[in-house]
Amino acid sequence: MPSARILLRSLVLTGLAVGLIAPATVAQAEPSAAELTQQINKSSSELEKVIESYNKLNEQIKVTKATAAQLAVKLGPLEQQATQSRAEVTALATKAYKQGNLRTADALLGDDGAESLLDRLGTLDYLARDREQRLADLTASQQQYIDQKARVDATLAKQTAQAKELEAGKKKIEGEISKLNETRRKVYGTASNAGSKYTGKIPAIDGDAGKAVTFAYNAIGKPYVFAADGPNGYDCSGLTSAAWRAAGQSLPHNAEMQRDRTTPISRSQLQAGDLVFYNNLSHVALYVGSGKVIHAPQVGESVTLASVDMMTPQGFGRVG
CATH class of the missing domain: 3.90.1720.10 (endopeptidase domain like (from Nostoc punctiforme))
Known part of the structure; x- marks a missing residue:
């Protein structure tokens, strides 16, 4: 068959195929009301999972913030106590140094200086060690709270970052809600079904x-x-x-x-x-x-x- 005739026949067949397919394509363009309703319910169900995840993170952030605030309240007085104890120990060390030198000279000049000096230095050493122990205990307690607060702060920072991510997710959710509303308008003629206040008898429950x-x-x-x-x-x-x-x-x-x-x-x-x-x-x-x-x-x-x-x-x- 000559090439021109083959080309002509191909064009005729192609045109016939297009004519047969096109009407069917147009007929399937719009989904039915039932299909749209099914789509609304499926999308709403999936959207609710995202919304509940958003709610859960907000609840977790509330708890973390409250915990951080409680630790901050406890840390304040503890830091003041540690500062005061450190000042006491510093003052005691200074006093011991000054009095120790004076009493050493007095001990060299006096008859009972040696025994008196040892007693005095022993007492001062005991007091210093007592203050140092108290400072060590307070510092340990303070460090414990600081460590806890650091962990809470890290958790809070992580959750704050997640909250920012969810804020972007919130915009997406709102976009999905807009799409749902548009679909609802197609099916029901309105984006929302306004409910009526309950006027019946409310059960009496203790x-x-x-x-x-x-x-x-x-x-x-x-x-x-x-x-x-x-x-x-x-x-x-x-x-x-x-x-x-x-x-x-x-x-x-x-x-x-x-x-x-x-x-x-x-x-x-x-x-x-x-x-x-x-x-x-x-x-x-x-x-x-x-x-x-x-x-x-x-x-x-x-x-x-x-x-x-x-x-x-x-x-x-x-x-x-």
Whole structure:
């Protein structure tokens, strides 16, 4: 077949192929609402892990700062004591030197000088050694605290560096939230589903657990806010922390650390006020009884009442 005819035939076949493929490509361009919803849930789940890591580091930095401050308070008086003892020893040495020379001359001129001199020098030597020992003890104690403070400072410096890294991560998180919001607009027509305040009857529960549960019911409808623990918004561990803070109990703002701070229980032991953990300890909710929990779900949603089996529970903990 002549080359011109082959070329013409190739162009015709290519054009036909393009015509057959193009419509199918256009038809698959936009994902369905169901696919977008699945994408939102998957992205939100991954984002929550990053948010909880951010919360955990913030809690660790708080503890390190408090420890460093306590050591600094202890080091101050210790340094003053060491300085005073050093001055006492210096003054004693100077006095001993001066008096020793004078008494040596007196001993040479007096009848009982030798015995008197030995007694005096022995007493001065004892006092000097006593002061030196006290100084050594104080210096050792001071050094111990200095070493501890140095370790804390090193830890604090490391965590401060990590906090700077997380600050950059925070910007990335906010960027991901913006993408999620845009996807939510495509599916729901809005970036956030505004919740409604709970108007039903709040269960009457005795003790601190009742205070925590009441707080959680009153938080229903408030928006999920990244790394927030109220009063205008919450993330998951921020809500449980705030609820138990209202009951006089302190919980760290991190799901994993809350698990470590609570007493493990079985599902059959669940009582109102207990914590329920999900998603590899990146999500936590407050159990309120009757198979229900209150939690801050994810970006774009609000604090809500849900089934304890909204996800597969991976642990239960009791506060106090």
